[in-house]
Amino acid sequence: MPSLIYDQDPKNPNGRALLSPPTFPPTLSQAVEYTKMNRQQFDQTDSPHQLYSSFPGTEPIPLPPRFSNLKRELVAGYESEVTASWHRLLDELRAEIASIAESSQHIIPTIDFSEIDSTPKVSEFAADVRTRGVAIIRNVVPQSKANQWNRETCEYLRINPQTKGFPARNPQLFELYWSPAQVKARADPRVLRAQRFAMSVWHNGRNPNQAMVDPSRPVAYADRLRMRVPGDTSLYLRSHMDNGSIERWERDGYGRSGTYTKIWEGKLHEYDPWDASTRLGVSSDLYNGAGSCSVFRMFQGTLALSHTSPGEGTLLACPMLRLSTAYVLLRPLFAPVDHFIAGNMEDFLDKRNWTLAPQRDTVIHGALPGYTQEISAVLHPHLRLNESMVSIPTTKPGDYIIWHPDVVHAVDPVHSGKLDSSVLYVPCCPLTPTNALFLARQRKAFLLGQPAPDFEGGRGERDHVDRPGVQDVSDTGGEDGLRALGLMPFEGEGDLMRLCNAILFPGQFDMI
Numbered sequence: 001m002p003s004l005i006y007d008q009d010p011k012n013p014n015g016r017a018l019l020s021p022p023t024f025p026p027t028l029s030q031a032v033e034y035t036k037m038n039r040q041q042f043d044q045t046d047s048p049h050q051l052y053s054s055f056p057g058t059e060p061i062p063l064p065p066r067f068s069n070l071k072r073e074l075v076a077g078y079e080s081e082v083t084a085s086w087h088r089l090l091d092e093l094r095a096e097i098a099s100i101a102e103s104s105q106h107i108i109p110t111i112d113f114s115e116i117d118s119t120p121k122v123s124e125f126a127a128d129v130r131t132r133g134v135a136i137i138r139n140v141v142p143q144s145k146a147n148q149w150n151r152e153t154c155e156y157l158r159i160n161p162q163t164k165g166f167p168a169r170n171p172q173l174f175e176l177y178w179s180p181a182q183v184k185a186r187a188d189p190r191v192l193r194a195q196r197f198a199m200s201v202w203h204n205g206r207n208p209n210q211a212m213v214d215p216s217r218p219v220a221y222a223d224r225l226r227m228r229v230p231g232d233t234s235l236y237l238r239s240h241m242d243n244g245s246i247e248r249w250e251r252d253g254y255g256r257s258g259t260y261t262k263i264w265e266g267k268l269h270e271y272d273p274w275d276a277s278t279r280l281g282v283s284s285d286l287y288n289g290a291g292s293c294s295v296f297r298m299f300q301g302t303l304a305l306s307h308t309s310p311g312e313g314t315l316l317a318c319p320m321l322r323l324s325t326a327y328v329l330l331r332p333l334f335a336p337v338d339h340f341i342a343g344n345m346e347d348f349l350d351k352r353n354w355t356l357a358p359q360r361d362t363v364i365h366g367a368l369p370g371y372t373q374e375i376s377a378v379l380h381p382h383l384r385l386n387e388s389m390v391s392i393p394t395t396k397p398g399d400y401i402i403w404h405p406d407v408v409h410a411v412d413p414v415h416s417g418k419l420d421s422s423v424l425y426v427p428c429c430p431l432t433p434t435n436a437l438f439l440a441r442q443r444k445a446f447l448l449g450q451p452a453p454d455f456e457g458g459r460g461e462r463d464h465v466d467r468p469g470v471q472d473v474s475d476t477g478g479e480d481g482l483r484a485l486g487l488m489p490f491e492g493e494g495d496l497m498r499l500c501n502a503i504l505f506p507g508q509f510d511m512i
């Protein structure tokens with residue numbers, strides 16, 4: 001019988017063993033309960049997976065019987081199309097991964113902030129971003145200002161020694177949401193300009209005037225900051241996808257908006273990862289997952305505060321967005337005829353060895369309710385992660401790394417550099433009614449110095465010295481900065497604007 005492998009840390013500083021895993025196979029309720037209870041224990045330890053818990057392992061974990069039916073229903077009536085699509089996908093993956101391995105980090109699209117109004121440069125960059133899903137916008141913040149923000153962050157930590165973070169004994173991922181640098185970054189005119197530019201890669205579907213989303217109006221999402229020290233291993237993150245796991249297959253999850261319908265129909269080349277209209281009604285967190293994000297982020301992003309080269313505690317990404325997404329989604333529907341034991345890997349991976357078998361089991365590879373979507377060499381062998389995961393090129397203070405919500409990514413196991421690897425987490429979020437609802441909650445947290453809404457718990461920064469306020473936002477970003485933080489109504493006409501203003505300022509605007 002297969003065995004489960006869990007995040008058991010033999011160096012658990014408190015000497016606490018994690019809860020015993022549920023019997024194999026776990027029921028859905030067992031898995032969810034295990035998730036919640038272990039999270040309570042993680043909350044009291046300095047486990048690096050407190051925020052991004054996942055189920056690493058070499059054995060797929062079966063789910064309840066309904067998932068077998070779900071797998072069958074997802075492709076019902078499209079079996080031959082999906083099979084043909086899968087076989088084409090395996091061919092495309094082989095060629096694409098060879099190209100990535102050859103180009104390595106040079107395949108990551110890069111543009112300088114000074115070029116984002118240059119039409120030829122922008123056209124090429126946008127096309128590359130749509131293929132890769134990950135990119136760098138350089139010099140978004142002038143280096144001198146980014147260095148100043150780094151110094152201000154160090155000072156904020158020095159004068160507020162009560163600040164908590166992970167790992168507990170040597171914090172590097174800080175529970176800070178309202179430090180001077182973070183607040184300034186969210187309101188900074190150049191950061192907001194870069195976000196508008198990045199989000200212009202998306203579109204609003206077939207009926208752009210009806211889509212309740214506006215990428216030209218970025219709104220802030222308060223996340224934390226990282227100052228990873230040389231030699232650190234605790235902030236290692238295995239390859240994963242953000243924004244839910246099992247929800248990508250569930251009808252009540254991404255199925256609500258038909259995000260991946262074209263993939264289930266075997267029409268991979270019609271699948272558009274950049275259609276915002278297929279993301280608005282999504283439920284990406286059906287099981288109270290750790291590290292879940294309540295808003296629609298068009299890009300996750302980090303703003304560099306230090307010089308960081310590959311291997312120095314930073315990001316790796318799989319730069320083939322559409323192909324990796326399709327593979328992860330279709331993988332549970334296919335099974336090898338001959339299993340790999342110690343034979344020829346190429347024979348095992350050959351497309352003729354893989355057949356459609358949606359009802360063979362209830363496994364959704366790497367997905368478990370409440371856990372981050374794990375991507376591994378064993379569960380997803382055709383991704384050839386050792387070749388397709390590439391390090392982000394060297395970044396300087398002020399460079400902005402962005403990646404699509406479905407991009408497979410990881411963080412270096414070890415920080416092998418000599419200086420701190422420091423970033424602010426600054427995602428790109430468009431104005432939507434859901435994001436406006438979140439912004440109203442987040443605004444309250446900002447004004448009171450509470451933890452950001454997705455990171456509730458603890459005292460936050462209400463007693464922190466030199467915590468910025470509304471005036472600092474205004475001084476940094478003027479009216480646009482105030483709007484990004486929900487402190488001033490948005491200008492413009494239309495249902496979206498009226499609804500969002502009514503959500504944020506119910507005393508001034510009527511609901512539609």
Ligand SMILES: [Fe+2]
Nearest residue numbers: 240241242409
């Ligand atoms: Fe992530």
